[in-house]
């Protein structure tokens with residue numbers, strides 16, 4: 001048994017899961033919020049260990065303070081006796097650019113590259129780098145591994161990752177599609193292959209990570225062929241507050257009309273658009289489904305969300321030249337019975353047959369189509385932390 005820690009340092013949060021590997025057993029997990037942000041009245045620290053939730057409220061001015069506190073809690077709660085029990089640490093890194101097409105052991109050079117890639121993920125990569133430094137100080141003997149959100153998509157062919165803008169923007173500035181959620185798409189694809197009792201390398205899959213952030217990926221022979229997020233996570237599907245694909249010429253037009261700065265316009269596309277923008281009610285799919293029958297804006301937002309997903313499925317169906325299975329995962333994909341139903345019903349003309357009873361579940365890994373459906377659809381809860389821990393373990397060998 002080896003204790004491996006998965007770390008996900010967000011711009012103002014820190015999530016972790018400590019696991020026994022290769023048993024894949026969770027020892028403890030937790031989340032620290034409001035790092036570098038004023039506290040609210042609510043608890044911002046939550047650590048789950050031996051079935052008990054330990055909640056508290058603490059101010060942290062940076063990630064290092066939050067990490068020091070978390071590790072002190074590891075000892076106070078008896079999660080570990082000695083930090084050296086933790087043999088490996090996997091860090092989720094948002095942007096890996098073209099430098100990283102798989103997970104790697106972290107050394108000074110890797111750390112420098114992660115910091116330089118902040119140009120592509122200004123809120124996340126600096127936090128990721130701070131997390132790495134803070135953990136190496138306290139647990140210097142642990143193997144540290146960087147697991148990139150973009151790495152899985154590095155197999156996309158050039159015709160899929162380039163934008164049709166002057167080619168020199170790619171060579172000079174790295175302007176291309178990088179995608180995201182790679183760890184999640186890879187994990188659910190592996191699980192789908194297991195469910196189908198076939199090697200992943202022989203399958204054509206469309207995986208749908210539908211959370212607050214959302215993306216669809218076409219996977220061929222176990223590799224990402226195309227994905228809906230782009231240069232940044234703003235592209236593709238309609239998300240909680242992100243617009244997804246828009247005609248970029250509306251940007252200048254609206255900026256002029258509203259007198260907005262570049263940053264203000266980008267904030268609107270990232271934080272005030274998507275489900276929230278259309279519904280004018282809420283960014284949370286649950287709220288919109290609650291009033292679907294009575295509120296026209298909520299209904300419009302939900303229908304637009306579903307249509308966009310179906311459009312991407314159609315596109316990837318042709319890019320893949322057929323598909324063996326569709327996979328639903330993340331907050332909406334795992335939990336929303338009506339959204340899965342609406343999406344699959346739009347594919348009925350292809351011979352896709354929803355199994356209503358199987359679909360009426362969440363938190364389980366299951367097929368949700370009937371045995372004679374032309375395409376199988378799965379509900380597969382994602383587990384990015386486990387995928388990270390698996391990568392750490394493989395690299396420790």
Ligand code: ADP
Nearest residue numbers: 211212213240283284285286330331332335336
């Ligand atoms: P994140 O991208 O932040 O990791 P999650 O994958 O946790 O997001 O998804 C969060 C979203 O999932 C919420 O904003 C909400 O819209 C949606 N969600 C969660 N549970 C349900 C549910 N039962 N029905 C519909 N949507 C749900």
